[in-house]
Amino acid sequence: MAQVPVAPSPDQAGDRNGENVQNYNIVNNIETGYRYRTVGGSIEEYRSTVNFADGIRLLGSSLIVNSKNGHGLLFDHITLSTQGLGNDPYESAVLRVEKTRIYRYDMTWRLNDYVNPGLVTGGGNGQHLLDTQYRMQDHDLTLFPQSNLKFFIGFSTTSQTGLAYSSIQLFNDAGNSFPLISDVRRVWREYRLGNEFRVFGIRVHWMHGWEDFKDDTGATLATSGVPGAVLLPSVPGVSLNSFQASNPNHGTDPYWRGGIFTDRKVFHMNGRFTYSGGRSAFVTDESAQGIASSLTRVQNVVAVGDADRPVATGNVNLIFTPGSKLTVTNSTSLYNVRALGNSYFTQFDSATQTTSVLFYNYLGVRTIANDTNLNYQVSPLWGFMAGVHYSGRLISSQEQFTFAGSTSATPAQQSNQLRSGDVGVRIKPWKPLSVLLSAEIGTNSHPFAPISDGDYHALSARIQYRAKTFRFAAAANSIYNATSVSLSSYGSQARTYSVTGNWSPRDWFTVDAGFNRAHTYTIGGIAYFLNQELVPDQSSLYLSNINSIYLGIRYEIRRRVDLYAGYSRVQDLGDGRTTAAAGIGSAPALFQAVQTFPMVFQSPMARLSVKINSKLRWNLGYQYYGYRQDFNTLLGYRANTGYTSFSFSF
Amino acid sequence: MPFMVRSGLLLTILCGSAFLARGEADRFVSNDACKTCHPVIWNSFYKNPHFKSVAFGKEPPESTGCQGCHGPGGNHLDNHGGKSTIVAFSTLPAERVLDACLRCHSQTLSRANIRSSQHTLNGMACTSCHSIHRARSVRALLQKPQTALCEECHTDVRVQFAMPFKHRVEEGVMSCTDCHNPHGTFAPTWRMASRPRLVEEVMANEEPCLKCHTDKRGPFVFEHAAVRVDGCEACHAPHGSPNSRLLLRPVVFTVCLECHNGAGNFGRRGTGIPIQTSTHNMADPRYQNCTACHVRIHGSNTDSNFLR
Numbered sequence: 001m002a003q004v005p006v007a008p009s010p011d012q013a014g015d016r017n018g019e020n021v022q023n024y025n026i027v028n029n030i031e032t033g034y035r036y037r038t039v040g041g042s043i044e045e046y047r048s049t050v051n052f053a054d055g056i057r058l059l060g061s062s063l064i065v066n067s068k069n070g071h072g073l074l075f076d077h078i079t080l081s082t083q084g085l086g087n088d089p090y091e092s093a094v095l096r097v098e099k100t101r102i103y104r105y106d107m108t109w110r111l112n113d114y115v116n117p118g119l120v121t122g123g124g125n126g127q128h129l130l131d132t133q134y135r136m137q138d139h140d141l142t143l144f145p146q147s148n149l150k151f152f153i154g155f156s157t158t159s160q161t162g163l164a165y166s167s168i169q170l171f172n173d174a175g176n177s178f179p180l181i182s183d184v185r186r187v188w189r190e191y192r193l194g195n196e197f198r199v200f201g202i203r204v205h206w207m208h209g210w211e212d213f214k215d216d217t218g219a220t221l222a223t224s225g226v227p228g229a230v231l232l233p234s235v236p237g238v239s240l241n242s243f244q245a246s247n248p249n250h251g252t253d254p255y256w257r258g259g260i261f262t263d264r265k266v267f268h269m270n271g272r273f274t275y276s277g278g279r280s281a282f283v284t285d286e287s288a289q290g291i292a293s294s295l296t297r298v299q300n301v302v303a304v305g306d307a308d309r310p311v312a313t314g315n316v317n318l319i320f321t322p323g324s325k326l327t328v329t330n331s332t333s334l335y336n337v338r339a340l341g342n343s344y345f346t347q348f349d350s351a352t353q354t355t356s357v358l359f360y361n362y363l364g365v366r367t368i369a370n371d372t373n374l375n376y377q378v379s380p381l382w383g384f385m386a387g388v389h390y391s392g393r394l395i396s397s398q399e400q401f402t403f404a405g406s407t408s409a410t411p412a413q414q415s416n417q418l419r420s421g422d423v424g425v426r427i428k429p430w431k432p433l434s435v436l437l438s439a440e441i442g443t444n445s446h447p448f449a450p451i452s453d454g455d456y457h458a459l460s461a462r463i464q465y466r467a468k469t470f471r472f473a474a475a476a477n478s479i480y481n482a483t484s485v486s487l488s489s490y491g492s493q494a495r496t497y498s499v500t501g502n503w504s505p506r507d508w509f510t511v512d513a514g515f516n517r518a519h520t521y522t523i524g525g526i527a528y529f530l531n532q533e534l535v536p537d538q539s540s541l542y543l544s545n546i547n548s549i550y551l552g553i554r555y556e557i558r559r560r561v562d563l564y565a566g567y568s569r570v571q572d573l574g575d576g577r578t579t580a581a582a583g584i585g586s587a588p589a590l591f592q593a594v595q596t597f598p599m600v601f602q603s604p605m606a607r608l609s610v611k612i613n614s615k616l617r618w619n620l621g622y623q624y625y626g627y628r629q630d631f632n633t634l635l636g637y638r639a640n641t642g643y644t645s646f647s648f649s650f
Numbered sequence: 651m652p653f654m655v656r657s658g659l660l661l662t663i664l665c666g667s668a669f670l671a672r673g674e675a676d677r678f679v680s681n682d683a684c685k686t687c688h689p690v691i692w693n694s695f696y697k698n699p700h701f702k703s704v705a706f707g708k709e710p711p712e713s714t715g716c717q718g719c720h721g722p723g724g725n726h727l728d729n730h731g732g733k734s735t736i737v738a739f740s741t742l743p744a745e746r747v748l749d750a751c752l753r754c755h756s757q758t759l760s761r762a763n764i765r766s767s768q769h770t771l772n773g774m775a776c777t778s779c780h781s782i783h784r785a786r787s788v789r790a791l792l793q794k795p796q797t798a799l800c801e802e803c804h805t806d807v808r809v810q811f812a813m814p815f816k817h818r819v820e821e822g823v824m825s826c827t828d829c830h831n832p833h834g835t836f837a838p839t840w841r842m843a844s845r846p847r848l849v850e851e852v853m854a855n856e857e858p859c860l861k862c863h864t865d866k867r868g869p870f871v872f873e874h875a876a877v878r879v880d881g882c883e884a885c886h887a888p889h890g891s892p893n894s895r896l897l898l899r900p901v902v903f904t905v906c907l908e909c910h911n912g913a914g915n916f917g918r919r920g921t922g923i924p925i926q927t928s929t930h931n932m933a934d935p936r937y938q939n940c941t942a943c944h945v946r947i948h949g950s951n952t953d954s955n956f957l958r
Contacts, residue, residue: 002801002808002809002811002812002816002819002820003812003820004797004820004821004822005820005821017694025696025697048815048894049814049815064697064788066696066697067696067705068696069696069705070696070701070702070704070705070706071705076702076705077699079788079789083822083823084822084823090818090821090822090823091823092822092823096789100702100705100706101702101706110823110824111823112818112823116894116895128941128942128945134862136862146702146703146706156861158861158862158864160864160865166945167942167943167945168943168945168957168958169942169943169957177936177942177943186864186865188864190853196758196759203757203759205759209853209854211853213864213867215865235936245958247951247958249951251868251869253853255853255854255855256854257854257855259759259762261756261759261762263752263756268765270759270762270763272759272762272836274851274854274855275854276853276854276855276856278867278868278869279869280868280869280870280951282951282952284951284952284958286958301952301958303951303952305871305951305952307868307869307870307871307951308869309868309869311839311854311855311856313836313839313855315836315837317762317763317766317836319765319766321745321765324743324745324746324749325745327745327765327766327770329765329766331766331836331837333836333837335837335839335855337839337878339868339869339870339873339878341869341870341871341872341951342871343871343872343951343952345952345953359871359872359954361871361872361873361954363873363875363878363918365878365879367842369837369842371766371837373766373771375770375771377743377744377745377773380743383773385771385772387771391842393842395879395918397875397918397919399918399919399954410919412918412919412920412921413920414915414920418842424771424772426772426773428773434773436772436773438772444842446915446920447916448875448876448879448880448916448917449876449879449880449884449909449916449917449923450908450909450911450913450914450916450923451884451908451909452880452884453842453845462803464803471802473802473803473805475805475806477806490908496806496809498805498806498809500802500805514805514808516805516806516808516809518806518809524904524907524908524911525908525911525913526904526907526908526911527907527911527912527913527925528907528925528926528930528932529926529927529928529929529930529931529932530931530932530933531931531933532928532929532931534925534928540904540907540908542899542904544892546809546892548809548812550812568812570809570812570813570814570892572892588932588933590932590933590938591904594899594900594901594904597892597893597900599814599892601812601813601814601892627814
């Protein structure tokens with residue numbers, strides 16, 4: 001199972017109690033060092049899953065400053081922690097500065113180096129490569145945070161920049177798919193302002209936000225001519241010599257959020273209302289020049305339009321606690337989403353001449369839901385909970401286009417209801433031992449998609465023993481879903497079993513281990529075309545048997561040397577076959593090959609941390625990543641990563 | 651003396667005696683008394699966020715310092731300690747822990763749903779995750795780093811983060827609370843409202859995925875209805891997956907074909923989700939990567955088939 005990367009080291013230098021400087025206490029630690037990696041096999045697959053690289057890093061740092069009497073001049077408390085600065089693929093900095101009763105400022109900055117080389121894991125020949133960076137920032141300033149009158153001011157931004165590789169299919173349905181290259185430029189910003197106050201014992205919260213989004217990513221032809229063999233097989237006689245597209249899409253989404261809430265002895269109530277009015281405007285300008293059927297083809301596409309999506313929600317929750325043992329809650333929620341837009345699409349084509357179509361599209365979803373839950377602690381030994389849930393949903397749709405003066409519209413409306421109930425029992429026969437059993441059953445009168453929840457039930461059991469130095473837990477869950485219709489059916493079974501435990505007999509020795517088995521089996525009805533012949537009433541099977549284990553042992557020698565060894569392994573055994581062929585049923589080989597996906601992903605690691613003196617530690621670590629797909633060995637990799645670093649405190 | 655007056659006097663004396671007796675038994679004492687026996691806790695308590703009320707110096711004793719949470723310490727002092735003479739959280743049932751903490755911590759909208767959250771319904775108390783005196787994280791006073799703490803119970807999720815394709819939670823660039831609110835949430839604005847649970851809406855009322863994946867948010871003229879109606883989980887496993895792009899299947903064409911099979915009364919028109927056209931020859935590898943042509947699969951402004 002999952003384990004954290006080998007670096008940064010969790011062992012910190014310096015005195016845990018920190019040092020006193022004037023009226024402040026300071027605890028700090030900085031870890032800097034060199035990270036290395038060597039990769040054999042598919043470097044693209046490695047970059048999309050692990051992505052650690054060589055170089056000097058500020059692997060981690062933390063700074064905590066506290067005013068000793070709570071009366072600092074400008075601040076009473078500072079917390080700053082960073083990770084991976086200096087070119088790690090996953091970097092972050094988190095800051096809090098606080099002056100009691102005056103202000104609190106929170107900042108989070110993050111960078112995620114995002115790489116995905118292929119669309120599909122099994123084939124690995126998709127064209128959609130992304131080598132981009134997400135940068136996210138959140139800034140929140142709260143004024144008078146401990147008072148009954150607070151103010152909130154905030155700013156957030158997310159940007160995505162970098163290289164993208166995409167495709168376009170020209171000049172008709174039988175045309176080629178040509179590779180495109182893009183410089184991704186997407187920015188989202190949010191400004192928010194709010195306030196919270198108390199009146200007649202009721203707290204009132206409101207916030208107004210302004211969001212802006214712009215995507216100025218364009219695309220140009222990556223390779224002139226016929227697509228290469230590494231991409232999709234090409235159609236003879238269709239080539240593309242030039243292509244240029246710009247698709248600026250700018251939007252705004254102002255929102256309001258209001259809430260009232262109380263927390264009283266017997267009766268609590270809270271409510272919330274939100275409204276967001278998303279709106280975007282776009283232009284598409286695309287020109288292509290190539291050859292099809294031995295004729296030069298020129299195609300220009302221009303589209304303009306706008307889209308709106310107002311979303312309104314309302315929630316009312318009532319909580320009744322007549323005694324310390326009983327809680328009854330009732331939640332009613334409503335949300336209404338309307339997505340609508342116009343697109344005026346014009347295509348100038350040297351072969352088919354000019355085509356203009358005005359599209360109008362509308363999708364509305366209105367849902368009303370009501371949940372009632374009861375929670376009763378019968379005695380210290382046991383308690384139970386039960387709930388009933390109802391959701392009613394109305395989906396309205398209109399797809400309309402105007403072409404050559406005539407209008408065609410396809411309006412539709414449907415409603416569905418989901419009813420479900422759940423019960424659970426908590427047993428605590430002994431203080432360190434707890435047992436949880438729960439079950440849920442539900443039925444949906446009209447699932448939206450064949451894979452949506454239809455008639456489902458879920459069972460869950462969990463047992464935990466938790467003593468001072470030893471913890472053991474075991475859990476079993478199962479979810480069965482069946483969505484049947486006349487021509488086709490969908491069913492899924494998912495079962496998960498897990499056992500975990502950790503043992504810390506001394507503060508210098510810890511063992512942490514676990515095993516999990518996840519079984520998934522689904523069958524879905526499909527229909528497709530083979531050589532223009534419809535092949536109906538077929539089944540798509542998917543079977544997964546994932547076993548995963550982890551083990552971590554930490555051993556500290558004389559409070560000077562800290563050793564850690566860990567191992568994580570995830571293996572999907574699939575359905576037991578060793579090759580993609582010879583699957584289940586009589587489906588074509590294409591479908592049999594993807595009925596299961598056996599693979600192994602494992603990662604042993606070891607770390608040594610030595611305390612040199614009271615303010616300095618030396619760290620050394622190694623982590624191996626091994627990934628193997630049984631049906632496509634070209635996409636496996638073996639990566640040796642490691643680091644050495646010094647942790648110091650000043 | 652009339653009977654009513656005598657009764658009234660008697661009742662007053664009884665109530666007064668009871669009040670006085672209670673006040674004597676439950677008297678508040680100085681914080682100095684606490685630090686005499688608990689010096690380790692007190693000496694570092696200025697690092698604790700709860701020290702704010704002590705530093706302010708104007709809060710009544712029931713709202714500040716040790717006795718703000720542990721109740722009056724008079725009995726505890728008189729009896730030279732003991733868990734039975736004071737509010738000891740390790741001995742309290744979950745609902746009483748919740749009551750004690752919410753006396754102060756109910757004052758924010760993000761915790762408005764804590765009493766109806768799945769965690770509370772399953773018998774968890776604040777102290778199941780938070781440790782006031784032995785916290786490993788400064789900001790939220792968690793018993794362990796957040797990811798490790800959540801994964802201790804949610805072992806099935808921990809497995810998903812061990813998959814080759816996953817959100818970078820173990821790597822530290824994300825945390826569980828980027829998408830979830832463990833204190834309870836309002837009903838989600840996607841799917842059927844009762845599920846998923848504890849998933850926090852962002853940007854007023856949107857699925858949390860969209861805060862980072864802003865290009866999938868729209869609004870679009872042509873929304874892929876499944877995204878808007880059933881949410882991102884219709885095609886993706888949000889925590890982690892053996893499959894690239896967190897897809898539910900190893901290849902994209904089975905993800906698409908399991909819905910686009912024309913069967914039943916599914917889809918936005920209620921007449922079955924449209925099947926592919928006859929030009930799509932599945933024997934031809936060009937048609938086995940659906941999104942090679944349908945590049946704007948999350949939503950498009952110019953093409954109802956998401957081709958551009």
